[in-house]
Amino acid sequence: MRILVVEDTEDVADAILAHFQRQGHVCEHATTREDAEHFLGLDPFDLVILDLNLPDGSGLDLLKQLRAAKNMVPVLVLTARMHVDDKIDALDFGADDYLVKPFDLRELEARARAVSRRQHGVADAVTEIGNLRCNLSARTVDLDAREVELTRREFVLLEAFISNLGRVLDKDDLYSRLYGLTGEAGLNAVEVYVARLRKKLEGADLEIKTLRGLGYQAIKRGT
Amino acid sequence: MRILVVEDTEDVADAILAHFQRQGHVCEHATTREDAEHFLGLDPFDLVILDLNLPDGSGLDLLKQLRAAKNMVPVLVLTARMHVDDKIDALDFGADDYLVKPFDLRELEARARAVSRRQHGVADAVTEIGNLRCNLSARTVDLDAREVELTRREFVLLEAFISNLGRVLDKDDLYSRLYGLTGEAGLNAVEVYVARLRKKLEGADLEIKTLRGLGYQAIKRGT
DNA sequence: GGCAAGCTGTCATCAAGCTGTCAGATTCGG
DNA sequence: CCGAATCTGACAGCTTGATGACAGCTTGCC
Numbered sequence: 001m002r003i004l005v006v007e008d009t010e011d012v013a014d015a016i017l018a019h020f021q022r023q024g025h026v027c028e029h030a031t032t033r034e035d036a037e038h039f040l041g042l043d044p045f046d047l048v049i050l051d052l053n054l055p056d057g058s059g060l061d062l063l064k065q066l067r068a069a070k071n072m073v074p075v076l077v078l079t080a081r082m083h084v085d086d087k088i089d090a091l092d093f094g095a096d097d098y099l100v101k102p103f104d105l106r107e108l109e110a111r112a113r114a115v116s117r118r119q120h121g122v123a124d125a126v127t128e129i130g131n132l133r134c135n136l137s138a139r140t141v142d143l144d145a146r147e148v149e150l151t152r153r154e155f156v157l158l159e160a161f162i163s164n165l166g167r168v169l170d171k172d173d174l175y176s177r178l179y180g181l182t183g184e185a186g187l188n189a190v191e192v193y194v195a196r197l198r199k200k201l202e203g204a205d206l207e208i209k210t211l212r213g214l215g216y217q218a219i220k221r222g223t
Numbered sequence: 224m225r226i227l228v229v230e231d232t233e234d235v236a237d238a239i240l241a242h243f244q245r246q247g248h249v250c251e252h253a254t255t256r257e258d259a260e261h262f263l264g265l266d267p268f269d270l271v272i273l274d275l276n277l278p279d280g281s282g283l284d285l286l287k288q289l290r291a292a293k294n295m296v297p298v299l300v301l302t303a304r305m306h307v308d309d310k311i312d313a314l315d316f317g318a319d320d321y322l323v324k325p326f327d328l329r330e331l332e333a334r335a336r337a338v339s340r341r342q343h344g345v346a347d348a349v350t351e352i353g354n355l356r357c358n359l360s361a362r363t364v365d366l367d368a369r370e371v372e373l374t375r376r377e378f379v380l381l382e383a384f385i386s387n388l389g390r391v392l393d394k395d396d397l398y399s400r401l402y403g404l405t406g407e408a409g410l411n412a413v414e415v416y417v418a419r420l421r422k423k424l425e426g427a428d429l430e431i432k433t434l435r436g437l438g439y440q441a442i443k444r445g446t
Numbered sequence: 447g448g449c450a451a452g453c454t455g456t457c458a459t460c461a462a463g464c465t466g467t468c469a470g471a472t473t474c475g476g
Numbered sequence: 477c478c479g480a481a482t483c484t485g486a487c488a489g490c491t492t493g494a495t496g497a498c499a500g501c502t503t504g505c506c
Contacts, residue, residue: 151435151463151465192466195484198483374454411457412454415495418494422495433493436491
């Protein structure tokens with residue numbers, strides 16, 4: 001996933017970034033509202049983790065502004081405040097979930113995953129596509145009940161395909177999921193990883209079709 | 224375990240810290256509510272030992288706040304007050320157990336262990352994983368009915384793996400279990416101890432898998 | 447106090463596995 | 477049948493993890 005972390009407390013931000021990056025997600029870090037707006041203009045994100053207490057303006061305003069602009073990116077709000085009012089405000093203004101500090105990284109991860117799943121209309125963390133079972137939280141993939149070992153990048157790619165079943169993902173999109181904004185790999189890299197993924201998923205009911213000039217599309221075989 | 228001791232009476236705190244640290248647990252010490260909130264924001268703890276009488280606000284409020292934020296960390300409450308009401312309050316607000324001062328350290332230890340076990344849904348302090356039997360209270364480990372001698376750190380590591388079977392523990396997590404937040408060992412230390420533990424547990428039905436870039440995962444062999 | 451044993455953390459070195467690039471092969475649309 | 481797009485096997489560089497050796501420190505024992 002592409003995640004924008006808007007958080008000015010350094011150690012908290014570092015912990016969040018490190019944790020999600022370890023999972024293979026691509027993260028950008030904004031410390032101010034202005035900064036956040038900048039990033040949001042550059043790239044589509046799959047999730048925004050937003051601290052309500054920012055130095056240059058309430059995060060709540062940023063949220064309002066986003067929603068006013070019909071930007072429906074999933075937003076997970078962090079707040080140190082304990083007031084129920086804040087929670088209500090945040091949800092009213094279009095936050096998808098909220099977490100009160102202090103929080104556990106694992107909790108944050110679970111919420112993030114849930115929010116993003118809801119966005120894609122996928123009910124469960126475990127997705128089955130025919131003989132292929134993918135557990136997004138445990139990062140495990142089983143094909144015909146045998147575990148398939150995927151590397152970080154391969155998993156990111158599979159995640160993208162699974163949560164966008166049937167949709168066409170163009171190469172630029174996949175590229176930014178793998179390498180973010182500052183990516184330094186050649187475009188060919190996407191092709192290479194698609195090939196590697198296809199090879200590891202040989203025999204699976206998930207087919208990754210090539211749409212020449214358009215991108216790739218994952219579909220369930222036999223449909 | 225990572226234990227947060229929230230206690231402002233110096234000698235009591237020292238005694239508790241010394242005792243649990245001797246057991247190989249990693250302890251942090253907070254003397255005020257604010258301090259406690261700080262630590263709780265930094266790292267997930269396996270247990271909070273909470274004195275109800277704090278200089279800057281009742282410990283009960285901290286507990287309420289924690290639970291309101293859905294933080295379910297096991298909390299063991301200490302209180303000097305003799306009122307029965309306090310006991311009821313603490314349990315009502317989500318404390319897992321309480322102890323009235325003055326108390327015996329061994330008693331505290333037993334309660335702490337019980338609370339933490341309950342949290343993990345383990346009925347007994349003895350956990351069996353195939354041919355490996357681990358007694359958390361006695362701190363003994365048997366492999367094929369032969370005792371394995373583990374050092375403190377090795378045991379802490381094993382404890383972490385056993386109580387998180389199947390889950391992926393990243394190196395930062397393991398590191399903070401071994402050295403706390405202020406640890407001064409290199410990150411390589413975790414690898415070294417995993418290696419030592421693996422060596423001592425050679426032939427056991429507990430496998431410690433390496434997930435490159437993610438961390439380690441303990442699983443029961445043959446599953 | 448002094449000694450021995452064992453625990454710790456560091457380091458250097460080695461091994462394994464991931465990554466990105468490339469070149470040549472292949473496929474596809476027209 | 478051509479050219480462009482895509483596929484794919486090979487490879488080299490790099491990151492990450494494993495492990496034996498070692499020196500300092502602590503602990504327990506006399």
